[in-house]
Amino acid sequence: MTVFALVDCNNFYASCEKLFNPELKDKPVVVLSNNDGCVVARSAEVKALGIPMGVPWFKIQREAKHYGIVAYSSNYALYADMSNRVVEILSGFSPNIEVYSIDESFLDLSGFERQGYAEYGMEIRQRIADWLGLAVCVGIGPTKTLAKLANHCAKKQLAGENGVCDFTRLTTADLTCLFERIPINEIWGVGRQLTAKLEAMGIKTVRQLRDADSRMIRDRFSVVLERTIQELRGISCMDLEEVTPDRQQIISSRSFGTLIYDLADLEEAVASYTARAAEKLRQQDSLAGAVQVMIRTNVFKPEVPQYQKAVTVPLPEATADTRMLSCWTRRVLKRIYRAGYGYHKAGIALLDIRPRANQQFGLFVADDHARSRNDRLMGTLDAINGRYGRGALRLAAEGVEKPWQMRRGNLSPRYTTEWDGVAKVRAG
DNA sequence: CTATAACTCTCAA
DNA sequence: CTAACGTTGAGAGTTATAG
Numbered sequence: 001m002t003v004f005a006l007v008d009c010n011n012f013y014a015s016c017e018k019l020f021n022p023e024l025k026d027k028p029v030v031v032l033s034n035n036d037g038c039v040v041a042r043s044a045e046v047k048a049l050g051i052p053m054g055v056p057w058f059k060i061q062r063e064a065k066h067y068g069i070v071a072y073s074s075n076y077a078l079y080a081d082m083s084n085r086v087v088e089i090l091s092g093f094s095p096n097i098e099v100y101s102i103d104e105s106f107l108d109l110s111g112f113e114r115q116g117y118a119e120y121g122m123e124i125r126q127r128i129a130d131w132l133g134l135a136v137c138v139g140i141g142p143t144k145t146l147a148k149l150a151n152h153c154a155k156k157q158l159a160g161e162n163g164v165c166d167f168t169r170l171t172t173a174d175l176t177c178l179f180e181r182i183p184i185n186e187i188w189g190v191g192r193q194l195t196a197k198l199e200a201m202g203i204k205t206v207r208q209l210r211d212a213d214s215r216m217i218r219d220r221f222s223v224v225l226e227r228t229i230q231e232l233r234g235i236s237c238m239d240l241e242e243v244t245p246d247r248q249q250i251i252s253s254r255s256f257g258t259l260i261y262d263l264a265d266l267e268e269a270v271a272s273y274t275a276r277a278a279e280k281l282r283q284q285d286s287l288a289g290a291v292q293v294m295i296r297t298n299v300f301k302p303e304v305p306q307y308q309k310a311v312t313v314p315l316p317e318a319t320a321d322t323r324m325l326s327c328w329t330r331r332v333l334k335r336i337y338r339a340g341y342g343y344h345k346a347g348i349a350l351l352d353i354r355p356r357a358n359q360q361f362g363l364f365v366a367d368d369h370a371r372s373r374n375d376r377l378m379g380t381l382d383a384i385n386g387r388y389g390r391g392a393l394r395l396a397a398e399g400v401e402k403p404w405q406m407r408r409g410n411l412s413p414r415y416t417t418e419w420d421g422v423a424k425v426r427a428g
Numbered sequence: 429c430t431a432t433a434a435c436t437c438t439c440a441a
Numbered sequence: 442c443t444a445a446c447g448t449t450g451a452g453a454g455t456t457a458t459a460g
Contacts, residue, residue, distance in 0.1 A: 249449090
């Protein structure tokens with residue numbers, strides 16, 4: 001039987017910021033979403049103050065000032081780099097690992113027990129603390145859903161100790177007793193809607209859901225929830241997904257720092273988003289067969305005139321050429337743009353994605369010679385940007401001033417990925 | 429009518 | 442000073458459409 005561990009970094013973004021600025025050690029720290037919009041990470045001190053996850057920053061700014069909360073803009077380069085280091089360490093503990101998100105990984109621990117699996121979990125936790133200075137919690141169980149739940153118990157100190165909770169060591173009776181006390185919304189895959197529906201039926205605790213009639217659940221809900229029930233019972237339905245499959249769609253969208261009225265500015269933004277998405281597309285060696293463009297006014301301001309539109313168009317020939325793709329996204333944008341509105345957000349999506357190897361050539365589109373020349377050009381573009389940084393070489397259509405760019409009022413240095421940032425690391 | 433495409437809803441981090 | 446509310450991806454289920 002497989003034993004799964006779920007390793008999750010505590011307050012990951014906030015912890016990364018603290019790591020490189022010792023003055024923040026016991027201070028309340030939040031990290032904001034793109035555009036400095038919402039709180040997406042909170043240090044323990046902030047959680048203790050009762051600041052909720054996801055709250056719009058401007059709504060708590062006064063309170064934050066009062067408590068001396070330090071706010072950072074998202075520094076994705078820093079978090080991604082730290083995340084890679086965590087994964088590298090975890091890979092030393094099991095050959096089978098699924099990197100589930102930027103701060104969470106599943107490990108197959110089967111056969112690695114010491115006295116039990118909890119001791120191995122402690123070793124993992126200790127090494128990440130020693131080598132990186134980051135705190136993680138480890139949940140262990142016979143299914144991924146149970147490992148996730150065990151991790152929740154470790155974090156909330158409902159079971160286990162020292163940030164490690166091992167369900168394989170609990171008796172059935174203890175587990176049942178524990179599940180009585182956990183609400184269903186803590187279960188992986190049970191979100192807001194399901195919680196409301198299940199509660200209306202009187203199913204409020206993990207134990208109740210685990211012991212519910214799974215056939216009834218499938219009929220009234222879905223096969224997904226039925227699988228969750230099986231997993232809660234210790235019957236594994238979800239495998240470790242070690243290889244991340246190629247994306248089926250690539251989306252690039254962003255809110256603007258200020259409202260945008262001009263088509264020309266929107267064109268720049270859309271060209272930039274298209275370039276980023278196309279880069280990702282080429283990284284996985286794929287082609288897109290369709291593009292979508294979306295623009296919208298501020299949905300949080302219903303008092304101003306609202307407009308939103310998204311249109312998808314198939315391409316005459318699948319491509320990964322930034323110029324071709326941005327030509328199409330620009331065309332679609334012009335079609336959906338209506339003057340007189342203040343736009344708040346725009347985005348593009350690359351759809352109908354397929355491997356380059358399966359490329360079908362359009363009959364009247366381009367000759368082989370042109371195609372290979374374009375491929376080489378894109379290869380050169382990516383190579384230059386890989387060496388000199390994103391956006392070093394780009395289409396003129398992406399603009400220079402970029403009045404639409406998002407707010408990032410309080411960005412920390414890229415401590416680990418840029419020389420300028422490295423120089424700013426303080427001794428701690 | 430069926431098979432598939434397109435779209436909507438839900439969830440997650 | 443003001444105004445200020447994230448992004449990306451997947452899968453299931455439902456509805457529309459083609460043949």
